[in-house]
Structures are given as C-alpha cells and as structure tokens.
Amino acid sequence: MKDIEKDLTIPIIARVEGEGALHLKIHEGKISQLELSIYEPPRLFEKFLEGRAPNEVIDAVARICGICPVAYQMSAVQAIEHIFEMKVSPWVHEMRRLFYCGEWMESHGLHIHMLAAPDFLRYPSVIAMAKDHPDIVKRGLHLHGLGLMLMALLGKRSVHPVGACVGGFYAAPKISAVLEVLAQFKKSLPLAQELVLWSASLPMAKVTQEFTSVCLRHPQEYPMNEGRIVSDRGLDIDISEFDNYLKESQVPYSTALQCHLQGKSYLVGPLARLNLNHHLLPAEVHDILKEGNITFPTQNMFHSVIARSVEIYYAMLEAIRIMENYVYTTTPHTPITPRAGIGFGCTEAPRGLLWHRYEFNDEGLVASSRIVPPTSQNQARIEEDLWHSLMAYGLDHSDDDLRFHSEMVIRNYDPCISCSTHFLQLKVDRV
Amino acid sequence: MEEVKPRIAIHKFTSCDGCQLAFLHLGEDLLTLAEKVDIVHFVEMGPINPTAKVDVAYIEGSISTPEEAKRIREIRANSRYLVTIGACATAGGIQALRNFADTKSWMQAIYATPETISTLDTATAISTHVKVDYEIYGCPVNSQQVLASLLSLLQKVTPTARRDKVCLECKRLGYVCVMVTKGEPCMGPVTHTGCGALCPSLGRGCYACYGPAENINTDSLTQWLSSLGLSDAEIARRFLFIQNSAPGFKEAGLKLQKKKAS
Structure with missing residues (x-):
C-alpha cells in the first residue's frame, strides 16, 4: 500500500452552501497534493454594481448569498454611509443588530442541523437523522425558524429581505409585531440552552492545531456591525487598512484566490469570534458554558459547532434585550446626501469577516467596488487544516473513511461557496 | 403493495x-x-x-x-x-x-x-x-x-400561475399606492404578483424582483416615472436590474438606453 500512489477525489462536496470539490493525492504514505476546488461560476457582481445608485446596491448585494443576505446588506450600508459621512441613529444601530441576530440564528441553525449534525451522528442527511432523533431535529428547525421570523420582522422576508436602506430601514416594525416575536423568543430560550449543551456532548475528536483567529472587536459589544479587525497574534487595525494586511493571492497549485494575513492562513467565523470576544458575552452565556464544561478560546476546529450553538443562544438573548427596549419611530432612516469618495464596510457575517470597499462618483453612483467574502478568507485555512487533520487521522484509512473525514473537516468552516464574487473555477488535474 | x-x-x-x-x-x-x-x-x-x-x-x-x-x-x-x-x-x-x-x-x-x-x-x-x-x-x-x-x-395538473400585477396585490391588501400618494417610483404596474407586495407595505416602491406580469405596458410606466422626474438612465436601471433579461423588461430597458445614447 505504501509504495502505490493513490488519488482520492470528492467530486461534489455535499451539505455545503454552493459547489466545491476536493482533490487529494497520496504518494508513499504522504499527501503529495491537496486542492480544495471551488467550481462555483463567477457572477461578476463587482462589475455590474458600477453605475448603480446607493440603495440599488443594497438590493443587489443581497443576491450574492441567499443564506446571508443581511451580512452583504450591512457591510454595504456601512461602506456607503462612510462615504456620505452619515451617522445613523441609536435606534438604527440597535435594529441592525436585531436584524443580524436573525441571520446568525437562521444560518447557524441551518448549518448545525442540516449540514453538520449528520456528520457527528453518522447520517447521510437531516432527513435520515430525523427518523432516529426527531426531537433534536425539530428543536433545531424551530430555532432556525425563529431566526427567519426575526429577519422577516425587519426585512419582510428572510431571503433577500427588502427592509434595509442606506441610513437605516424603510419602515419601523409595529410594536405589536415586535411583541409577538418577543413572546416566541422568550418561550423558546430554554431550547437554545439545551442546544448548547447538546452540541458540547456530540462525539468529536480531541485534536488541536495552530491557527490564527481574526474577527472584529468592539470595546463593549460582541461584534456584529462594528469594530476594529483584530487577531489573537496582535493584529489590531481599522477596517480601512484591510488591504495592507490581508492579501488576496493565488497559490501555485490552484487558481483559486486565497487570503493570507502576512503570508499565513487565518480563521474567520464563529470560532474566531468566540476565541477573541468570549469576555463580552453576557453572564447567562457564561453560566451555560460553565454548565457544559465548555471553554473558549479553543484550538480544536470541531468546536466550531459548539461556537455556532453558543452564538444562537447569544443572538436570542441579544434579540430579547433589543425587543424588550423597542420603541416605534417615525424616522427609521436618516436621509441620504450622496457625495463622491471611498468608503469601507466590514461586518461579521455568520461565516466571518465580510469586507466591502466602494468608490462613488460625483453623480452619487458606484465607480468601483470590491467584496471579500469570508469563505475566500477561510480557504487557505481549510486546506491547511485538511493536511493536518488527514495526517493525524491516518492516511491508511479506507478511501470512504478519508472522504468522510475530509468532508467533516471542511464542513467545520461552513463554507458558503455561493458567494462567488471572488471564486475561481479550478482545473482539476487528475493523474 | x-x-x-x-x-x-x-x-x-x-x-x-x-x-x-x-x-x-x-x-x-x-x-x-x-x-x-x-x-x-x-x-x-x-x-x-x-x-x-x-x-x-x-x-x-x-x-x-x-x-x-x-x-x-x-x-x-x-x-x-x-x-x-x-x-x-x-x-x-x-x-x-x-x-x-x-x-x-x-x-x-x-x-x-x-x-x-x-x-x-x-x-x-x-x-x-x-x-x-x-x-x-x-x-x-x-x-x-x-x-x-x-x-x-x-396530480398531472398544470400548475396555475397568477400573472397579475403587484398593483392588484396592493389593492387586495389595502395598501395605499406609494407612487400616487408619495411620488415613490414603483415597478408594481409591470411586476408579477406573488411576493405579497412587500415593498409597498414598507412605503417603498417595488423594484420588480418578481419579474414581468402578463400584458405589461412598459411605455406607460416609463412615462409615469419620467413625470416623477426620473431620467431615462434611471428608468433603464429599474428595468435592467434583478430581472434584466426577462421578456418586456429587457426591451424596455434597452430602448431607454438607446434613446439616451442617441
């Protein structure tokens, strides 16, 4: 076995958002080549945003990702408000946070139950898993549904919501509508606590690895819409400095763009956020972490599923806090005064840092745009993790086992490949 | 069995x-x-x-x-x-x-x-x-x-499509017309219903994400939008957006672009 060369290809990675593949070459018991291939076709968003008016951008960028449209809208509004030198009201600040809570719950809920949990419990899909574990699946779908409800409260629908605009929201939700959602959230809070404890009890490998976590950090808030970009290795920069430190490049064995921090791969997403911001979580979250014997920071990538559960619980607490303090307003957005300039927006999408840069011209239209989605930033990290994890797992496992393990490693990152603003089709060299 | x-x-x-x-x-x-x-x-x-x-x-x-x-x-x-x-x-x-x-x-x-x-x-x-x-x-x-x-x-039945316009949805739901009362440019008169008239419910104009309705009159809407002060380029962008290549929208948008160019 040792002296033969073998190829292992996963032509379609199931249970990820968007389409990707993995090609692995093993030579004399060692990995000689490993390529995570993204074959999601490019959609050229950055070009067709050119010439568009501010609020057209908000409606357009939602279409980058059906799973995290709020993230794209929030990074874009921030960048555009930066250019127009607008300051939004405290009401808008809170409502944007509420909107984001909904998307975290929706996206994490979908990932944990439909994409990741079948791995941990060894089922091919959530449908098969539901036959043996109906209560777990129903609890997950319920929490996921609450996230959808919250997105619809402010956006009228959960996929490509229509409520957000530059300066705030088109309209404020009625108090009665908020109270209705609030009641559901309060009633369901214990389910999120159960979810955290359940996710911590899932069978997972106790393997740690070296990696750098990168995310936003705000002095008082667990990061969503605001903050500086920080790492656990001392990075601490303004979002406008992103380009100076986080470089997109091509790697010799593939054509996919990857992002590196000073030449090294890094992690973005829920685990990175918890590693760097766990101290900002409220006491209720710390209590449940203690109860489940869960500690952050952690360098075990499989703990990502726990991080997502913790963020669902946090998002519910945060949403309850905001809804309890809700006041109706007749000025849900500040008016726009377009001007030329360059601006940056960076928010914490469910999968991590989502960075936008726009330039507007004198007519108040987009002159140029750049969007760096989280999965392009995680890509180098995923490949590095696969090298590490597959060697640790043992390459003498059967092809099926290696395939299963690789998919599980990839799914820890919840790669959302459909944000194909920046992904390249890869030519896979099959030997 | x-x-x-x-x-x-x-x-x-x-x-x-x-x-x-x-x-x-x-x-x-x-x-x-x-x-x-x-x-x-x-x-x-x-x-x-x-x-x-x-x-x-x-x-x-x-x-x-x-x-x-x-x-x-x-x-x-x-x-x-x-x-x-x-x-x-x-x-x-x-x-x-x-x-x-x-x-x-x-x-x-x-x-x-x-x-x-x-x-x-x-x-x-x-x-x-x-x-x-x-x-x-x-x-x-x-x-x-x-x-x-x-x-x-x-059931081997052809699905029935409702091809009427967002305008009618607004009427059914009792929403006040945002174009008539607020002068908001709205694509509702040419857009396929089915969304639930979400944008007008927020006081904003429809941006046509549900595509063209049946028997649409894009020339008439173009005139309406012009009368609200929109330039040909702005109107063209509204047709050439989410459903830019849908029949009716494409022709209306390209016609306006051409007019602008000539």
Missing part, C-alpha cells in the same frame, strides 16, 4: 442558493415532504445523484459555463417535468447583466488570470437551452409557490 413515491431532484446552476432555501426553510414541513416524495438529488441537503431519473426536477440558477450548458441537457433527458425556480433559472438573474457588457473585460478587471476560468460570455435562462415545463420567476421564489407547483404536477 409498497407505495412508489414520486422522485424529485433539486439542481443548482449559477445562483446565490437562495431559491433552494424554499425547501430548506420549510421547517418541519421539510420532514413531511421527505415522507411524501423521494428527494434523490439535493446537494446542499445531502443526497447526490445528478443523473437520476426523476418525476420533477427543480432548477435553480442560470447557465453561465460550458459545463452547465451540457449538464442541463442531461437533466432534461432524465426528468419528466422540469421546473425553473427563481429569476436566475427563469430569466438569467442579476448576473445576466453581463449579457449587455463586454464579459471578457469584466473578467479581466476582477481576476488576475481570467484565461483559467471557464465561463460563457452570457448568463442565460434555462429555457434558452432546454424545454421548461413550468417557470417560477421570483427572486427569491417562496415555499408556497414551489410546493403548489409540486402538488399540481404530481
């Missing part, structure tokens, strides 16, 4: 993944659906069997690569009914804006080595490539529309 369940597949092409969420956002109804039908191919949910013979194939996304152009033909050959879900599959989607531009120069602007990327100059609707049995336009489609189409097709 064992019951033979109908078989369905959900296929993705160039898209944002948002329309297949019409299935994944069903909640517990997804489990019920899986009891009634066999979901044989649905990559995001788990099952992979791209060449399976099915009763109904749902298609998300437009055709923008040579591989996709080939794959859709195979799917057509294996499917009794083929249904497109969403603006991308039905009209090319927002990425069809490349059809009015020089795709090669766009590729060069974004990618350092565009020659390694296999892509077509156009992003086109599924019906440009194969016969489509039923089309659902919305960006995004909603779960009710998709399930209604499935139930009809499984």
Whole structure:
C-alpha cells in the first residue's frame, strides 16, 4: 500500500452552501497534493454594481448569498454611509443588530442541523437523522425558524429581505409585531440552552492545531456591525487598512484566490469570534458554558459547532434585550446626501469577516467596488487544516473513511461557496 | 403493495442558493415532504445523484459555463417535468447583466488570470437551452409557490400561475399606492404578483424582483416615472436590474438606453 500512489477525489462536496470539490493525492504514505476546488461560476457582481445608485446596491448585494443576505446588506450600508459621512441613529444601530441576530440564528441553525449534525451522528442527511432523533431535529428547525421570523420582522422576508436602506430601514416594525416575536423568543430560550449543551456532548475528536483567529472587536459589544479587525497574534487595525494586511493571492497549485494575513492562513467565523470576544458575552452565556464544561478560546476546529450553538443562544438573548427596549419611530432612516469618495464596510457575517470597499462618483453612483467574502478568507485555512487533520487521522484509512473525514473537516468552516464574487473555477488535474 | 413515491431532484446552476432555501426553510414541513416524495438529488441537503431519473426536477440558477450548458441537457433527458425556480433559472438573474457588457473585460478587471476560468460570455435562462415545463420567476421564489407547483404536477395538473400585477396585490391588501400618494417610483404596474407586495407595505416602491406580469405596458410606466422626474438612465436601471433579461423588461430597458445614447 505504501509504495502505490493513490488519488482520492470528492467530486461534489455535499451539505455545503454552493459547489466545491476536493482533490487529494497520496504518494508513499504522504499527501503529495491537496486542492480544495471551488467550481462555483463567477457572477461578476463587482462589475455590474458600477453605475448603480446607493440603495440599488443594497438590493443587489443581497443576491450574492441567499443564506446571508443581511451580512452583504450591512457591510454595504456601512461602506456607503462612510462615504456620505452619515451617522445613523441609536435606534438604527440597535435594529441592525436585531436584524443580524436573525441571520446568525437562521444560518447557524441551518448549518448545525442540516449540514453538520449528520456528520457527528453518522447520517447521510437531516432527513435520515430525523427518523432516529426527531426531537433534536425539530428543536433545531424551530430555532432556525425563529431566526427567519426575526429577519422577516425587519426585512419582510428572510431571503433577500427588502427592509434595509442606506441610513437605516424603510419602515419601523409595529410594536405589536415586535411583541409577538418577543413572546416566541422568550418561550423558546430554554431550547437554545439545551442546544448548547447538546452540541458540547456530540462525539468529536480531541485534536488541536495552530491557527490564527481574526474577527472584529468592539470595546463593549460582541461584534456584529462594528469594530476594529483584530487577531489573537496582535493584529489590531481599522477596517480601512484591510488591504495592507490581508492579501488576496493565488497559490501555485490552484487558481483559486486565497487570503493570507502576512503570508499565513487565518480563521474567520464563529470560532474566531468566540476565541477573541468570549469576555463580552453576557453572564447567562457564561453560566451555560460553565454548565457544559465548555471553554473558549479553543484550538480544536470541531468546536466550531459548539461556537455556532453558543452564538444562537447569544443572538436570542441579544434579540430579547433589543425587543424588550423597542420603541416605534417615525424616522427609521436618516436621509441620504450622496457625495463622491471611498468608503469601507466590514461586518461579521455568520461565516466571518465580510469586507466591502466602494468608490462613488460625483453623480452619487458606484465607480468601483470590491467584496471579500469570508469563505475566500477561510480557504487557505481549510486546506491547511485538511493536511493536518488527514495526517493525524491516518492516511491508511479506507478511501470512504478519508472522504468522510475530509468532508467533516471542511464542513467545520461552513463554507458558503455561493458567494462567488471572488471564486475561481479550478482545473482539476487528475493523474 | 409498497407505495412508489414520486422522485424529485433539486439542481443548482449559477445562483446565490437562495431559491433552494424554499425547501430548506420549510421547517418541519421539510420532514413531511421527505415522507411524501423521494428527494434523490439535493446537494446542499445531502443526497447526490445528478443523473437520476426523476418525476420533477427543480432548477435553480442560470447557465453561465460550458459545463452547465451540457449538464442541463442531461437533466432534461432524465426528468419528466422540469421546473425553473427563481429569476436566475427563469430569466438569467442579476448576473445576466453581463449579457449587455463586454464579459471578457469584466473578467479581466476582477481576476488576475481570467484565461483559467471557464465561463460563457452570457448568463442565460434555462429555457434558452432546454424545454421548461413550468417557470417560477421570483427572486427569491417562496415555499408556497414551489410546493403548489409540486402538488399540481404530481396530480398531472398544470400548475396555475397568477400573472397579475403587484398593483392588484396592493389593492387586495389595502395598501395605499406609494407612487400616487408619495411620488415613490414603483415597478408594481409591470411586476408579477406573488411576493405579497412587500415593498409597498414598507412605503417603498417595488423594484420588480418578481419579474414581468402578463400584458405589461412598459411605455406607460416609463412615462409615469419620467413625470416623477426620473431620467431615462434611471428608468433603464429599474428595468435592467434583478430581472434584466426577462421578456418586456429587457426591451424596455434597452430602448431607454438607446434613446439616451442617441
């Protein structure tokens, strides 16, 4: 076995958002080549945003990702408000946070139950898993549904919501509508606590690895819409400095763009956020972490599923806090005064840092745009993790086992490949 | 005798993944659906069997690569009914804006080595490539529309499409007209209903994400929008947006662009 060369290809990675593949070459018991291939076709968003008016951008960028449209809208509004030198009201600040809570719950809920949990419990899909574990699946779908409800409260629908605009929201939700959602959230809070404890009890490998976590950090808030970009290795920069430190490049064995921090791969997403911001979580979250014997920071990538559960619980607490303090307003957005300039927006999408840069011209239209989605930033990290994890797992496992393990490693990152603003089709060299 | 369940597949092409969420956002109804039908191919949910013979194939996304152009033909050959879900599959989607531009120069602007990327100059609707049995336009489609189409097709009944306008939806729901009362530019008079008139409910104009309604009068709407002070370029952008390549919208938008150029 040792002296033969073998190829292992996963032509379609199931249970990820968007389409990707993995090609692995093993030579004399060692990995000689490993390529995570993204074959999601490019959609050229950055070009067709050119010439568009501010609020057209908000409606357009939602279409980058059906799973995290709020993230794209929030990074874009921030960048555009930066250019127009607008300051939004405290009401808008809170409502944007509420909107984001909904998307975290929706996206994490979908990932944990439909994409990741079948791995941990060894089922091919959530449908098969539901036959043996109906209560777990129903609890997950319920929490996921609450996230959808919250997105619809402010956006009228959960996929490509229509409520957000530059300066705030088109309209404020009625108090009665908020109270209705609030009641559901309060009633369901214990389910999120159960979810955290359940996710911590899932069978997972106790393997740690070296990696750098990168995310936003705000002095008082667990990061969503605001903050500086920080790492656990001392990075601490303004979002406008992103380009100076986080470089997109091509790697010799593939054509996919990857992002590196000073030449090294890094992690973005829920685990990175918890590693760097766990101290900002409220006491209720710390209590449940203690109860489940869960500690952050952690360098075990499989703990990502726990991080997502913790963020669902946090998002519910945060949403309850905001809804309890809700006041109706007749000025849900500040008016726009377009001007030329360059601006940056960076928010914490469910999968991590989502960075936008726009330039507007004198007519108040987009002159140029750049969007760096989280999965392009995680890509180098995923490949590095696969090298590490597959060697640790043992390459003498059967092809099926290696395939299963690789998919599980990839799914820890919840790669959302459909944000194909920046992904390249890869030519896979099959030997 | 064992019951033979109908078989369905959900296929993705160039898209944002948002329309297949019409299935994944069903909640517990997804489990019920899986009891009634066999979901044989649905990559995001788990099952992979791209060449399976099915009763109904749902298609998300437009055709923008040579591989996709080939794959859709195979799917057509294996499917009794083929249904497109969403603006991308039905009209090319927002990425069809490349059809009015020089795709090669766009590729060069974004990618350092565009020659390694296999892509077509156009992003086109599924019906440009194969016969489509039923089309659902919305960006995004909603779960009710998709399930209604499935139930009809499984009964061998042609799904009934409501092709009336968002304007009528506003009237039915009792929303005050945002264009008449606030002077908000609104695409409601030419846009297909089905969304629930969400934008007017927030006091904003419709931006036509559900595509063209039946028998639309784009010239009349153009005049209305002009009278509100919109330039030809601004009106053109409204037609050439999410549903830029849908019949009626494309012609209206290009006509305005041409007028501006001449």
